[in-house]
Amino acid sequence: DGGITQSPKYLFRKEGQNVTLSCEQNLNHDAMYWYRQDPGQGLRLIYYSQIVNDFQKGDIAEGYSVSREKKESFPLTVTSAQKNPTAFYLCASSIVTRSYEQYFGPGTRLTVT
């Protein structure tokens, strides 16, 4: 079945450690996105990528990094520079970036203590 997978579902880390969240899609979509969701805040865009080896910052990119070496994969690294990393992280993909609906993965809940 086509879809987006994110692993793990729950992730726990100590403060000061970098952590990488996985996102894989087999929908053959060109565009991929990372969002952060906090209670009552809706979804905020961290990074997005329109094509392999290219990506752009979203609204809250500070403290995060991404790579897009393969069309299917768009991992997100939460660095120690991110001041408040505990959140629910959602990955999405779409056919192209403009105007098309995005399809979401199940999310990763990151807790940093």
Add this chain to the structure above:
Amino acid sequence: AQKVTQAQTEISVVEKEDVTLDCVYETRDTTYYLFWYKQPPSGELVFLIRRNSFDEQNEISGRYSWNFQKSTSSFNFTITASQVVDSAVYFCALSEFRDDKIIFGKGTRLHILP
């Protein structure tokens, strides 16, 4: 600047009642797209509908219907004969044609009580 407002933070209704979720948007573009997503307790957002700015026809899909009114910049979502499985957070979203991004509202948490 584009903006999406979902003024209803949380709504509770009894099963079988009809419920309308409000969405008001702001954009300076004449070409734009509107979306609704459902986020059940599992966390994954589920795409429900996409509507472009040139198509003001209302849409019905089973118990779901959408009312798009450009005159009031609104794109409201109605669930008829609600069911407990409709309990979720619902997000309205906007994408301007020139933009690569979708802007989401803050969501409305809907509780359907048995």
